[in-house]
Structure formats: C-alpha cells, structure tokens
Amino acid sequence: MLNGSNQGEVFLIGAGPGDPELLTLKALRMIQEADVVVHDRLVSKAILDLIPDGVERIDVGKKPNHHPVPQHKINTLLKDLAERGRRVARLKGGDPMVFGRGSEEAAVLRDAGIPVSFAPGITAAQGVSASTGVPLTHRGLATSVRFVTGHCRADMPLDLDWDGLAHVDTTLVVYMGHANMQHIAGELMQHGLPSDHPVLVVVNGTRPNESRLVTHLGALQTKRAVIAVPGPVLFIIGRVVSLLDGEGRAETNAILQAPELRQVLHG
Ligand SMILES: C[S@@+](CC[C@H](N)C(=O)[O-])C[C@H]1O[C@@H](n2cnc3c(N)ncnc32)[C@H](O)[C@@H]1O
Structure with a gap:
C-alpha cells in the first residue's frame, strides 16, 4: 500500500x-x-x-x-x-x-x-558541453543560448522564428535536427548568419562511443539529407565552438575520420 x-x-x-x-x-x-x-x-x-x-x-x-x-x-x-x-x-x-x-x-x-x-536530468546540451569543453555561453562570444527543436510534430514543415534565431551572439542547440539540418543551415544563413558560422556536431554525447565533428553552416547546407545515424545527434551552432581546445580539436579531427560520422555528414 x-x-x-x-x-x-x-x-x-x-x-x-x-x-x-x-x-x-x-x-x-x-x-x-x-x-x-x-x-x-x-x-x-x-x-x-x-x-x-x-x-x-x-x-x-x-x-x-x-x-x-x-x-x-x-x-x-x-x-x-x-x-x-x-x-x-x-x-x-x-x-x-x-x-x-x-x-x-x-x-x-x-x-x-x-x-x-x-x-531532473542533465539535458543533452549540458552533457555535450561538459564532454567537449565547449561552453554554451561565454563572455564576448555568446550572451544567450537557445534550445531548439529541429523536428516538427507529424513531420510538418519546420516553422521556426528564423529572424529571432539568427544572431551571432546566441548559441543555438538543435535537438532532433539531423533530418532537417540542411534546411536549418540554409534558413539561418538566409536570415543573416555567415556561412563560416561554426557548428559542432556530436553523436552519442557523453557515451563511450561519442563522436564529434566541427564544421560550419555553409558545409552543412550542401550535405545530402541524412537517412540513418548511429545514435542521437546534437548540433551546437555558434561562436563558442571556436573554444574547443587544441587537444579537443585534434581529437575531433581524428574522430572525423570515423565512418559513422562520414555517414552523418558526408552522405
Ligand atoms: C526527444 S529529444 C529528448 C531530449 C532529452 N529530453 C534531453 O533533455 O536531452 C531527443 C534528442 O536529444 C538529443 N540527444 C539526446 N541524447 C543525446 C546524446 N547522448 N548525444 C547527442 N544528442 C542527444 C538528440 O538531438 C536527440 O535527437
């Protein structure tokens, strides 16, 4: 009882x-x-x-x-x-x-x-921030952070406040975004973000098989739509990505060679 x-x-x-x-x-x-x-x-x-x-x-x-x-x-x-x-x-x-x-x-x-x-649980944005060392806010780089869905109810078209999202001093964290990432990158650039605006892609964040890739909006927009991914994928978009340290960057570049990430972003 x-x-x-x-x-x-x-x-x-x-x-x-x-x-x-x-x-x-x-x-x-x-x-x-x-x-x-x-x-x-x-x-x-x-x-x-x-x-x-x-x-x-x-x-x-x-x-x-x-x-x-x-x-x-x-x-x-x-x-x-x-x-x-x-x-x-x-x-x-x-x-x-x-x-x-x-x-x-x-x-x-x-x-x-x-x-x-x-x-409460640690949300993916916080977990990935800690595992990669990339902050979500940082003085001089990001004064705010926004958690955004990249997927709409019953696969309706994504209708986000693109004007409000496309700010260089805001970090965007896109959840459930892999299928729509080309579209999202295109809209953000159309609404004012530069094509070299940095993006960190993390698959299986905080898990032993975490994979990362540093790229930019322009590159994302040209990729083919992604059908299959090897785990949950999070996109961190913003100038804070530049703070991925030397060691993390070297590690990330090595991980970039991982076949599953090539599948995610290089079609
Ligand atoms: C339905 S949402 C659930 C989010 C969850 N409630 C949270 O607070 O993290 C699922 C999305 O969260 C993100 N996600 C969850 N766990 C993740 C992880 N370990 N690595 C990367 N992304 C993750 C991915 O974008 C995935 O598509």
Missing part, C-alpha cells in the same frame, strides 16, 4: 544523456525505490544496468519516424500501473522537461489524481 491508499505513484526521472555518472542522486534513489521502470530508447544501457534485479522493465522506446508505443498508450500505461498500486519510475533520456514530453505525461497523471514527482 502506498500513500495510505491502494494507489501508486509515478516518478518522472531524467536519466541524462548516457553517462551514468551524470545521474542525480535523487534519480538513482527513485529508480531504486520503484517496482516497475518504464523507459525510453535514449536511456543508455549503463543506466538501465542500475535498475535493481527483479524490478519489472517496460521498454516503450521510440525510434525516429517509428513509434512502437504511441504517446497516448504510454500515458495510459503509466496511469494503469499507478492505479494498480505500482510505484512507477518513468525513465527518460536527458531531462524529462526538455523536449521530453514529461509535462504531457504529468498532466494526464495529475488529471487522474495520481501523485507525480520529478527528478
């Missing part, structure tokens, strides 16, 4: 971008207290390995353009589990409230009277 009744509860937990050391203590405690874990595709194996033995796991992982478990069914699943008295850890990649639909799930649960609590 939980909460003095037969009703369970749901922990909405951010698992971070992959490195298990980026998990918060609160998130770890909630994972250990749950009796069922409902997790996404982006939650790394290293994090899933922290789930205690004997705890039920339900994989509702979504692949781009392919949704094995639609969102409304995930909402219903969480509600049903909690109504049956289960203590549910809803484990999501990065932070559940940054392009994570955590607030949609929370709204459905709250409407049903189910207690919800949150553990």
